[in-house]
Amino acid sequence: MRRYELVIVGGGPAGLAAAIAAADRGARNILLLERDQYLGGILNQCIHPGFGLQYFREELTGPEYAARFIAELPKYPQIEISRRSFAVKVTARKEITYLKPGCCETIKAGAVIMATGCRERTREMIHIPGDRPAGVFSAGLAQKLLNIEGLLPGKEVVIIGSGDIGLIMARRLTLEGARVKAVLEIQEKSAGLTRNVVQCLEDFNIPLYLRHQVLKISGRGRVAGVTVLNMQENKTFELACDTVLVSVGLLPERDIFADLSGLPGLFVCGNADKVYDLVDNVTRDSKKTGFLAVEYLRSKNAE
Numbered sequence: 044m045r046r047y048e049l050v051i052v053g054g055g056p057a058g059l060a061a062a063i064a065a066a067d068r069g070a071r072n073i074l075l076l077e078r079d080q081y082l083g084g085i086l087n088q089c090i091h092p093g094f095g096l097q098y099f100r101e102e103l104t105g106p107e108y109a110a111r112f113i114a115e116l117p118k119y120p121q122i123e124i125s126r127r128s129f130a131v132k133v134t135a136r137k138e139i140t141y142l143k144p145g146c147c148e149t150i151k152a153g154a155v156i157m158a159t160g161c162r163e164r165t166r167e168m169i170h171i172p173g174d175r176p177a178g179v180f181s182a183g184l185a186q187k188l189l190n191i192e193g194l195l196p197g198k199e200v201v202i203i204g205s206g207d208i209g210l211i212m213a214r215r216l217t218l219e220g221a222r223v224k225a226v227l228e229i230q231e232k233s234a235g236l237t238r239n240v241v242q243c244l245e246d247f248n249i250p251l252y253l254r255h256q257v258l259k260i261s262g263r264g265r266v267a268g269v270t271v272l273n274m275q276e277n278k279t280f281e282l283a284c285d286t287v288l289v290s291v292g293l294l295p296e297r298d299i300f301a302d303l304s305g306l307p308g309l310f311v312c313g314n315a316d317k318v319y320d321l322v323d324n325v326t327r328d329s330k331k332t333g334f335l336a337v338e339y340l341r342s343k344n345a346e
């Protein structure tokens with residue numbers, strides 16, 4: 044079994060910052076596993092500006108922010124990168140099993156950092172009844188289709204949830220020629236940053252309906268509309284659309300290490316630890332995690 048001082052799972056901004064910080068602090072033998080073929084994580088699909096204002100004091104797009112860290116990697120021969128490598132199991136002995144095209148390997152680590160990001164909450168998780176037609180997407184999936192695959196998910200769109208991803212997708216779809224008929228929010232105010240409410244909705248005259256709940260999604264084959272409850276007036280109305288984006292929150296991706304909490308030598312950073320609004324804070328905290336992992340390795344060696 045191959046052995047590494049430190050194995051990092053996830054090559055988004057958290058995993059990249061942790062790897063570089065650990066190498067800077069003296070880790071000599073680091074493996075970073077990334078299931079995708081590219082490093083950068085969710086940043087690769089976030090082509091809007093707004094990244095790096097604190098960390099670099101510049102306004103970058105997501106891919107530009109990630110590129111700053113990826114460009115550093117050749118300076119660190121002690122960091123081995125394995126792309127298309129999907130970690131499927133982590134044990135209490137810090138053995139990590141991962142799948143790569145044509146291979147399944149188990150490796151042993153002195154310390155492990157989990158930087159696996161988060162996943163989106165789905166329609167099923169918030170129990171929206173109705174039909175099950177095509178045209179219902181999570182906002183992040185729609186963002187990936189549009190920004191990476193070059194596919195427009197629909198033309199007449201209703202967005203459920205007014206967090207930052209929903210707001211950013213409202214603007215993005217509008218810029219690509221879709222009509223965003225409404226952003227519907229069950230709470231009294233948007234869950235997103237004020238700058239996103241202004242720049243993504245108000246600047247494009249996209250209505251934000253607060254205290255509104257989707258009661259039903261209808262459509263045979265393709266989405267035809269949603270039934271909406273105005274919670275203040277206790278009245279319902281129909282909104283015709285061909286696409287519904289569900290943008291109702293993110294959950295840390297912790298399944299493969301859920302039963303290892305508190306294990307000495309296992310660290311968690313980035314959105315896998317808690318959902319961050321700003322990538323700058325992900326970088327700052329993940330660097331600290333890289334340092335902590337090296338301190339742990341040193342304390343084990345001293346024993």
Ligand SMILES: Cc1cc2nc3c(=O)[nH]c(=O)nc-3n(C[C@H](O)[C@H](O)[C@H](O)COP(=O)(O)OP(=O)(O)OC[C@H]3O[C@@H](n4cnc5c(N)ncnc54)[C@H](O)[C@@H]3O)c2cc1C
Pocket residue numbers: 052053054055056057058076077078079082083084085086089092093094095128129130131158159160161183186207208211296299312313314315319320321322323325
């Ligand atoms: C739509 C959207 C808009 C945003 N806008 C902004 C903004 O304007 N400004 C800002 O500062 N921040 C923004 N953010 C937040 C910021 O992008 C995130 O906080 C940050 O990217 C989280 O980094 P991460 O490394 O923890 O997770 P991720 O970027 O999700 O990276 C996790 C990585 O782990 C990999 N992985 C997961 N599981 C495994 C496994 N089992 N094996 C191997 N690899 C695995 C994934 O493939 C991924 O590459 C936005 C986020 C989103 C989703």
